[in-house]
Amino acid sequence: MSYVDEVLARVQKQNADQPEFLQAVKEVLESLRVVIEADEEKYRKEALLERLTTPERQILFRVPWVDDKGQVQVNNAYRIQFNSAIGPYKGGLRFHPSVNLSIIKFLGFEQVFKNSLTGLPIGGGKGGSDFDPKGKSDREVMAFCQAFMTELYKYIGKDEDVPAGDIGVGGREIGFLYGQYKKITGLYEGVLTGKGLTYGGSLARTEATGYGLLYITNALLKDHGTSLEGKTVVVSGAGNVATYAIQKAQQLGAKVVTCSDSNGWIYDPDGIDVALLKEVKEVKRARLTEYKAARPSAEYHEGKGVWTVKCDVALPCATQNELGLDDAKALVANGVMAVCEGANMPTTLEATQYLQDNGVLFICGKASNAGGVATSALEMSQNSERLHWTFEEVDSKLQGIMENIYKNISEAAKKYGMEGNYVAGANIAGFLKVVNAMEAQGIV
Numbered sequence: 001m002s003y004v005d006e007v008l009a010r011v012q013k014q015n016a017d018q019p020e021f022l023q024a025v026k027e028v029l030e031s032l033r034v035v036i037e038a039d040e041e042k043y044r045k046e047a048l049l050e051r052l053t054t055p056e057r058q059i060l061f062r063v064p065w066v067d068d069k070g071q072v073q074v075n076n077a078y079r080i081q082f083n084s085a086i087g088p089y090k091g092g093l094r095f096h097p098s099v100n101l102s103i104i105k106f107l108g109f110e111q112v113f114k115n116s117l118t119g120l121p122i123g124g125g126k127g128g129s130d131f132d133p134k135g136k137s138d139r140e141v142m143a144f145c146q147a148f149m150t151e152l153y154k155y156i157g158k159d160e161d162v163p164a165g166d167i168g169v170g171g172r173e174i175g176f177l178y179g180q181y182k183k184i185t186g187l188y189e190g191v192l193t194g195k196g197l198t199y200g201g202s203l204a205r206t207e208a209t210g211y212g213l214l215y216i217t218n219a220l221l222k223d224h225g226t227s228l229e230g231k232t233v234v235v236s237g238a239g240n241v242a243t244y245a246i247q248k249a250q251q252l253g254a255k256v257v258t259c260s261d262s263n264g265w266i267y268d269p270d271g272i273d274v275a276l277l278k279e280v281k282e283v284k285r286a287r288l289t290e291y292k293a294a295r296p297s298a299e300y301h302e303g304k305g306v307w308t309v310k311c312d313v314a315l316p317c318a319t320q321n322e323l324g325l326d327d328a329k330a331l332v333a334n335g336v337m338a339v340c341e342g343a344n345m346p347t348t349l350e351a352t353q354y355l356q357d358n359g360v361l362f363i364c365g366k367a368s369n370a371g372g373v374a375t376s377a378l379e380m381s382q383n384s385e386r387l388h389w390t391f392e393e394v395d396s397k398l399q400g401i402m403e404n405i406y407k408n409i410s411e412a413a414k415k416y417g418m419e420g421n422y423v424a425g426a427n428i429a430g431f432l433k434v435v436n437a438m439e440a441q442g443i444v
């Protein structure tokens, strides 16, 4: 049996109840075959793939807090410190009822490669809780965040592990988490990113994941002789990533006609009104039915449906496995040219294969949504320097990083005989740097 197959079997056996984690490992190891098999005995002797697929540390804890009725609630929480070969653990916190060990491990594993691709010195980690901020009062969210940090603070630090936001963790939550960290430790340090501008946050961090997604999408299209100018784009999600993806797509001359949340989706043939979307989602924290109510040109549909809309470019920006095989078939039938992932692992393995087999340009999230964590690393640099950079300075660094990621993943794919396979390119380019650092540091 090949070394890759041995490790896949081992990971499967040890994590049989963790489908998302298994999916992420399978995708990565399959595309690393060509690299591993060129020097299989060395990698096997060093147990390199076992080390790469096993987190350095897994922290599981409970979070007790009191709701507005005086009832004590208890949530499960996680911080997975996956790999610190190239820098301190870095990766977001997700608060969503679906959160479990499998989801946090898949996200942490992906983060290792993503962070490597940014070219910045950050290792991979991820955390979160099954707490659902939806429908909670600000006081309840604060009580939860304080209780969560009261345990988490023991394991993080500006040079050890620097969490950020993710689904359900935005500026409000980061503020409460930071306040509690500071109160307990007495340290005013860059221990979290995505902070508010008045207390150490970076300009352009809020926009970074969505903007970065569009910078790499445009670089991809330009490399194939076209650009976003005049293209029709469909976006899923209506959160941080989706909102700023829509904004930047419009700035680059595209028309974005959809967005969605977990209840339904909007089709707006006049183009999504970003100011209205922000008002509904960021200010009122309401559902997309409110967008429809304020916008005569828009249609609202319950459930899923974004991928049935005819488009040139599709950008899944909501959550994992939201674009399946039937969705991929609908996109191809409608002539989609490119799919670039804003969310983490939004496309299933079968859907990815179908898109690639049908000539659709496809960039996976660990490359295309790396702008968020890259800008988080820029926030860490500013915190260390105790300086603030301008929006333009951060944005132009972000654009440079995304264009560089595109160059690196396309060159890696070409070098290993898989030109145009940006999934393989991303996995290989991310892997080589991490493995080089792991080998240099010995068996630790």
Ligand code: NDP
Pocket: 165, 166, 167, 168, 169, 209, 237, 238, 239, 240, 241, 242, 260, 261, 262, 263, 317, 318, 319, 320, 342, 343, 344, 369, 370, 372, 373
């Ligand atoms: P937000 O919480 O801001 O928004 C998430 C959006 O996706 C919301 O519109 C939400 O709808 C929708 N959504 C969430 N879960 C589901 C679900 N199970 N089914 C359907 N819709 C769902 O999160 P972000 O925008 O920050 O994150 C979106 C994705 O991007 C995630 O995969 C995240 O890991 C990834 N990502 C985020 C980065 C960042 O910087 N924020 C960086 C890199 C990746 P509703 O409000 O109804 O729940």
